[in-house]
Amino acid sequence: MWRMRLSVAADTQARFPYPERPAMPHHRRPPNLLPGCAYLVSLALPALVALSGPASADTINLVTNGTFSSTSLSGAGGYLCANTGGSTCTSAVANWSATCATGGCTGTKTPSSVLFAGSNGSAWNNGSGLYWSGIGNAPLGGNVIAVDGDAQYTSVLSQSVSGLKVGETYLLQFYQAASQQTGLSGKTTEQWSVSLGGGTSQISALQNTASQSASPWTTVAMRFVANATSETLQFVALGTPTGEPPVVLLSDVSMVDIPEPAGLAVVAVGLLGFLRMRRKGGAVIAAGFDGE
Numbered sequence: 001m002w003r004m005r006l007s008v009a010a011d012t013q014a015r016f017p018y019p020e021r022p023a024m025p026h027h028r029r030p031p032n033l034l035p036g037c038a039y040l041v042s043l044a045l046p047a048l049v050a051l052s053g054p055a056s057a058d059t060i061n062l063v064t065n066g067t068f069s070s071t072s073l074s075g076a077g078g079y080l081c082a083n084t085g086g087s088t089c090t091s092a093v094a095n096w097s098a099t100c101a102t103g104g105c106t107g108t109k110t111p112s113s114v115l116f117a118g119s120n121g122s123a124w125n126n127g128s129g130l131y132w133s134g135i136g137n138a139p140l141g142g143n144v145i146a147v148d149g150d151a152q153y154t155s156v157l158s159q160s161v162s163g164l165k166v167g168e169t170y171l172l173q174f175y176q177a178a179s180q181q182t183g184l185s186g187k188t189t190e191q192w193s194v195s196l197g198g199g200t201s202q203i204s205a206l207q208n209t210a211s212q213s214a215s216p217w218t219t220v221a222m223r224f225v226a227n228a229t230s231e232t233l234q235f236v237a238l239g240t241p242t243g244e245p246p247v248v249l250l251s252d253v254s255m256v257d258i259p260e261p262a263g264l265a266v267v268a269v270g271l272l273g274f275l276r277m278r279r280k281g282g283a284v285i286a287a288g289f290d291g292e
Contacts, residue, residue: 062161062163068142073116078123081098083110089109096157101153112147113146117137118137121144121146129181130179133213134214146179148239149237152242156234163230166226169257171256172224173253174219174252175219180209180244190209192237194233194234199224
């Protein structure tokens, strides 16, 4: 029986022989994939690092009441703070402190104001109002802080930010716009000077506002490195010329931690190490990379 089966198998193979596998030339060797794959990783790594920037930053906003929605004011808004003597005043906005220059406290108030959504700037400086065409409400909702950029009448807005990690970088974002008090005229310029923990101030983009007009909302982004676990975030309005007045607007303040991209580098190194491995029983083949 066994002899018959072997005979049939031999006969079948004779009639339908298996195709012979061509011999591999002796000079041919499995391709070296490492240079090509390393090149691909080097191209992809910058894109991965970019993904760890602001878009993927920690979403916890370290600024409290960044929309200025929590306030003791009502209606269309009102003065930012009441003068308590000298250049200090009691802020009408929760979690934020404010000061004013000696000449900036008009009577018992400072001309800087909190403007509610839908008020079109009417609450500025005890109802003096602002030119508002093209501004509208705060981009992300909430209220607007309006500060005179004239050094004689300006206010300093600040908040103590806690939960910081020493040496880490934080992304500060806010919106700025500009206007002028109704009834006055002349070209003006406006911008914000911002600092964290008393360090070097950063200046926002200059806004050039036409006479009896306004400049629309624009986004501002700044990066600060923490030197302590709790530091003071400070906004100072800058404007020219005096007396117009140049009014700087602020809304939607946030500050988040920016994670370091070190984890992505570890992944890339691990990938390169994996590419050094060889499959047992055959070569790994990748299109486009011959290795020779």
